[in-house]
Amino acid sequence: MFDAKQFIMEKVGWIKQEVGDEKAIAAVSGGVDSSVTAVLGFKALKDNLTVVFLDDGLMREGEPEAVTKIFRDMGIETKIYDVKGNFFQAMKNLTDPEEKRKAFRQTFYETLANAARELGVKVLLQGTIAADVVETVRGVKSQHNVLEQIGINPLQKFGFRIIEPVRELYKPEVRLVAKELKLPDSVVNRRPFPGPGLSIRVVGEITPEKIEMIRKATKIVEEESESLPSFQVFAVLLNDKATGVTEKGERAYGNIIVIRAVDSKDAMTAESTKIPWDRLLKMKNRIVSEIQGVSRVLYDITSKPPATIEFE
Ligand code: XMP
Numbered sequence: 374m375f376d377a378k379q380f381i382m383e384k385v386g387w388i389k390q391e392v393g394d395e396k397a398i399a400a401v402s403g404g405v406d407s408s409v410t411a412v413l414g415f416k417a418l419k420d421n422l423t424v425v426f427l428d429d430g431l432m433r434e435g436e437p438e439a440v441t442k443i444f445r446d447m448g449i450e451t452k453i454y455d456v457k458g459n460f461f462q463a464m465k466n467l468t469d470p471e472e473k474r475k476a477f478r479q480t481f482y483e484t485l486a487n488a489a490r491e492l493g494v495k496v497l498l499q500g501t502i503a504a505d506v507v508e509t510v511r512g513v514k515s516q517h518n519v520l521e522q523i524g525i526n527p528l529q530k531f532g533f534r535i536i537e538p539v540r541e542l543y544k545p546e547v548r549l550v551a552k553e554l555k556l557p558d559s560v561v562n563r564r565p566f567p568g569p570g571l572s573i574r575v576v577g578e579i580t581p582e583k584i585e586m587i588r589k590a591t592k593i594v595e596e597e598s599e600s601l602p603s604f605q606v607f608a609v610l611l612n613d614k615a616t617g618v619t620e621k622g623e624r625a626y627g628n629i630i631v632i633r634a635v636d637s638k639d640a641m642t643a644e645s646t647k648i649p650w651d652r653l654l655k656m657k658n659r660i661v662s663e664i665q666g667v668s669r670v671l672y673d674i675t676s677k678p679p680a681t682i683e684f685e
Pocket of ligand 1: 513682
């Protein structure tokens with residue numbers, strides 16, 4: 374049986390030993406993995422740890438404010454960097470999912486390296502978990518936070534070494550640690566959200582308009598699925614159009630949004646959730662009435678395998 378209390382004790386000691394008297398940074402996203410990592414780091418390093426939030430413009434609505442509040446309530450200050458422009462610029466014209474991930478990763482670490490230089494820090498605490506590494510090494514998807522396994526030396530390339538206190542854990546254990554650390558339930562139970570955020574929920578090239586559209590759809594499906602036991606529930610904007618008709622009877626050639634909900638234990642395999650029909654209809658009604666330019670809403674019934682959880 375996994376003992377979260379014991380894990381915390383051991384990891385806090387391990388972080389102290391690994392970092393010594395050096396200063397470190399931890400980048401948080403609002404998700405459970407990076408939050409647990411930052412709190413473990415804070416317990417071990419206190420003022421020698423700076424918690425940063427990179428506002429990349431690819432997050433869910435209200436994320437920067439929500440994250441800052443969660444950490445402030447725990448007595449930890451967060452430094453926010455507004456780096457939205459960097460990410461849009463880096464992903465401009467890219468359509469291939471792996472190219473998008475690569476550009477995201479490069480920009481993410483360059484931005485962190487700038488912050489680290491400014492703060493005089495050479496150690497990064499990162500919340501990589503076991504599933505991130507497995508998927509990347511298998512070559513399914515190169516998750517942005519896995520570097521050494523694909524031959525990137527962070528010290529040489531970005532000027533910091535990386536310490537990963539939760540890298541042997543899977544999601545269920547990370548949640549137990551989060552609970553033991555007294556993180557709020559909203560974080561403990563938070564559904565996974567990918568590092569590259571909404572950029573991989575827009576199939577093909579991203580634009581600020583498309584990101585805004587998927588941000589609205591994400592908010593709607595999240596609001597309408599709070600009580601569902603699904604592992605993940607989200608929306609995807611396809612890189613395609615479908616013919617529709619307006620209430621006035623005029624032709625409309627509009628966007629297609631997919632709703633995806635999956636049941637899973639650790640993201641390695643997944644089944645499509647049997648969402649109650651009336652709930653799906655409510656999501657569809659809100660999407661077509663609250664987001665301009667959507668002419669079709671689809672529900673994805675594919676399991677993993679043969680699909681993956683995300684579209685990209
Ligand atoms: P897939 O789509 O591979 O997703 O079945 C498995 C889990 O990983 C998340 N995911 C990512 N997380 N960076 C991340 O930090 C990524 O590039 C990435 N791609 C997928 C996905 O949301 C699911 O929970």
